[in-house]
Amino acid sequence: MGKTRSAPTLNDVASHAGVSTATVSRCLNSPNQVVETTRVRVLQVIEELGYTPNFAARVMAAKRSFTIGAIIPTMDNAIFARGLQAFQNELRQNGYTLLVSSSDYKPEIEKEQIRALVARGADGLLLIGHERENEIYDYLKRHQVPALVAWSYLPDARQPSVGFSNRDAMFALAQDVINTGHRRIAMISGVTAGNDRAQRRVQGVRDALQANGICADDMRVIETTYEIDSGAHAFRDLMSRTPRPTAIICGNDVLAVGALREARRMDVSVPDEVSITGFDDIELAEIASPALTTVHVPHREMGRKAAQELIAMVNGTSKGVSTCIDTHIVYRASLATPPNGA
Amino acid sequence: MGKTRSAPTLNDVASHAGVSTATVSRCLNSPNQVVETTRVRVLQVIEELGYTPNFAARVMAAKRSFTIGAIIPTMDNAIFARGLQAFQNELRQNGYTLLVSSSDYKPEIEKEQIRALVARGADGLLLIGHERENEIYDYLKRHQVPALVAWSYLPDARQPSVGFSNRDAMFALAQDVINTGHRRIAMISGVTAGNDRAQRRVQGVRDALQANGICADDMRVIETTYEIDSGAHAFRDLMSRTPRPTAIICGNDVLAVGALREARRMDVSVPDEVSITGFDDIELAEIASPALTTVHVPHREMGRKAAQELIAMVNGTSKGVSTCIDTHIVYRASLATPPNGA
DNA sequence: ATGAAAAATGCAAGCGCTTACATTGCAAGA
């Protein structure tokens, strides 16, 4: 072990095995091009030396990295975890490696991460949501790196996407809330600036109100970051108004759980005094008490399909086809008819 | 836009600016070595051309990537999210980029990911827990890639670590459970094979029992994966025995939350009939109902310190110093005195 | 003005790998 001072290179392997570097390279990349006897010998030397190919060199020479990059807004909660895990599994099965970084919902950081990943030779990129500077898309195009958008479905967008209609999903949920009897509806939304998913979710609620003859302009909407504390804070804010809303639709489960927590602290009963809904159906939604009525997003399916499509794009098999995933509403205890006389 | 068919290189910039590639390179890497007038001109050309340095090439030439890799067991729940976020922030502030991948708690995958990250030129690695094949450590040594272990503190281990004593933290919690009056204590642990954190947590409980004259061998321990459903399943199993335990200590919050969920389904009151405790103090712990008594791990602090130490190691400033982070117990509703007559 | 030291820039050798093309070896048909 460790006869040499530093890591062995292709060259070392070649000379130890008495062949040329080309042959060693071929043993690794297209084994059937080299006759068995030499292949065995070479592989043995590789084993002995503990040789691992240098990726940077390989990428540079081959201009192909079998690496896919993904930039997600945050790792801080589970929103993207499940889908990403499925994405990674599918990639692995096809010989790709996933590199993840998070942008903390900041466009500049996202931009920087995109560049970092491209510069690192990512063959393709998974991006969350459509909205970002055109410059970025130009950059990607220039570098000929295909990008697929997930967590959103917009058939006419510049980039192909695999996701769901945030607007329609939220519309359906809001319709249900209305059907349950609610009229005074408020909303706790994620920050909409630079976040098309959040924007469309708000739009979905607005459209549903409108469609039911409720004036959407009156709806109180609080925008805040996707954190439990933020949701809690927004809830208190909303409930301090008179008249109180009878239902609060939250931009995602994290916000809803925050609202739930604050309700408990304020001793406001859910759903007796106020109904609360979420979005995503992450584990939290079922654990929360009362459990959350929410929009179920098939994250694993989305992750898997995104991987398949992106691989096809990287291979040149596909020019980028958008896919819409169906969501559905999960009914749990947090939604009920509004209190009497409300 | 897009005059050239493909991405511009250093060479393109150099010729457009009428300087040598060396000068362009220096503009980027050590700006003070080049006089302002040329620097401005070069930067302008870079801007015009939309040039981004090719990372693979840079890594290869400089043998330094300013990239740190981290392999975590899972992204599927929040256990590692917070600490990792802090880790990344600290890295960013020091000009490093973080690359993350997850091993799904599988040693072979972890090994593969380690190689992938090293081959990609990671300057340093963050690993979770100490236990892994020596071969991996040899490989890392050979490639001269410093590695720091987190989420565990073991001063005498081969690798330096920044973390906490899983054994001591769990010992303290178990002691509290005992002080609260419990004698029939059971445990739901994560899979201990290849997971030293899980092993030591079990050990902590055993030691506490022993220290209080309770026979540790009698303790029922169920090992299972760190998933909510697994925790639920284990809980049902444990509660089907006679006599039932009065307290169930869980290997982490995820398992505890699963137990809580199952308790609700089985209509077993927590903490009246049985107390449940967790470990980690992730958001889930506070949201759960009843809220979890658990061991609070200062994840952010750990992440930050790990980043600082790892950077120092990469710079050669430090040979690798281990740091122990203090944990403390957070008392919430899920722990109470055992039922009368128990 | 002048030479020496300092500052700015250029030259060119790699970094470790892939791959087009050239060469060699060998089986098999003539």
Add this chain to the structure above:
DNA sequence: TCTTGCAATGTAAGCGCTTGCATTTTTCAT
């Protein structure tokens, strides 16, 4: 036995960048 043709291997030219060293330009004390 001698081509012919293909399979196996070797040769060497990059891939885009950094950096030690050489060269040119500037600065400044004399």
